[in-house]
Amino acid sequence: MELGVRESIALTRGILRSIRGAEHLPELVIFPSFTALSEIRKLLTRSRMKFGAQNMAAEVSGAYTGEVSSGMLEELRTEYVLIGHSERRQLFGETNELVRAKLERAMKSSMQPVLCIGEPKEVRTKGGEHAYISKQIQVALQNLRIPSKKRVIIAYEPVWAIGTGAPASLEQILDMHTHIRREVAKEVSAAKTVHILYGGSVNGDNAYQLLRERDIDGVLVGGASVKLNEFCAILTRAKEVVEMQS
Numbered sequence: 001m002e003l004g005v006r007e008s009i010a011l012t013r014g015i016l017r018s019i020r021g022a023e024h025l026p027e028l029v030i031f032p033s034f035t036a037l038s039e040i041r042k043l044l045t046r047s048r049m050k051f052g053a054q055n056m057a058a059e060v061s062g063a064y065t066g067e068v069s070s071g072m073l074e075e076l077r078t079e080y081v082l083i084g085h086s087e088r089r090q091l092f093g094e095t096n097e098l099v100r101a102k103l104e105r106a107m108k109s110s111m112q113p114v115l116c117i118g119e120p121k122e123v124r125t126k127g128g129e130h131a132y133i134s135k136q137i138q139v140a141l142q143n144l145r146i147p148s149k150k151r152v153i154i155a156y157e158p159v160w161a162i163g164t165g166a167p168a169s170l171e172q173i174l175d176m177h178t179h180i181r182r183e184v185a186k187e188v189s190a191a192k193t194v195h196i197l198y199g200g201s202v203n204g205d206n207a208y209q210l211l212r213e214r215d216i217d218g219v220l221v222g223g224a225s226v227k228l229n230e231f232c233a234i235l236t237r238a239k240e241v242v243e244m245q246s
Contacts, residue, residue: 008036052080058101121160161200204233
């Protein structure tokens with residue numbers, strides 16, 4: 001809840017300028033606020049950049065004032081949707097069970113969900129982060145029907161690192177990504193493509209170090225995503241990694 005429609009348009013145009021003519025480009029998805037989605041969709045016509053929604057309801061329709069359904073988002077041809085973002089869980093009380101219901105609904109839609117998981121500081125301090133993450137994954141993915149065209153995309157965002165300017169250490173991130181892959185493998189067929197992103201104080205200074213790691217498939221950018229120069233710096237690092245790996 002940072003940018004209005006005009007600010008979102010300006011930011012998107014700036015990002016589009018920064019990727020114009022780029023030969024090596026990572027998969028790039030932006031998640032504007034609901035009020036800006038329609039205008040952003042127009043801007044991204046024939047662009048290599050994709051867009052998604054920050055949230056959606058678990059229900060198809062009905063008397064749920066203030067909610068936005070998957071059908072409403074599909075009308076705008078929304079391609080991605082965040083499910084269970086840490087702020088939705090921490091500030092608005094979304095439980096593992098509600099996140100599961102939203103994920104099921106997203107899997108039945110035309111959108112690709114991005115499942116967000118992560119532990120709060122008090123859990124990490126007590127050494128319970130692995131069990132906490134395992135529970136989130138189990139509730140979200142156990143017996144979940146995943147269509148053949150859908151990928152499993154998980155964003156690990158430790159709550160204690162978000163917005164602090166101090167991301168988790170590389171050792172902590174890699175340890176958790178390994179754990180997540182192990183837990184996902186218990187619930188999801190080995191034939192499914194699994195991508196694990198890191199989110200938590202990602203910026204232009206640390207993006208290259210994160211993205212060059214084989215076990216980190218991408219980044220979910222928070223505060224830096226609404227600052228054009230900072231976001232473009234991250235994008236530049238991502239393009240460098242893609243070029244290096246190609």
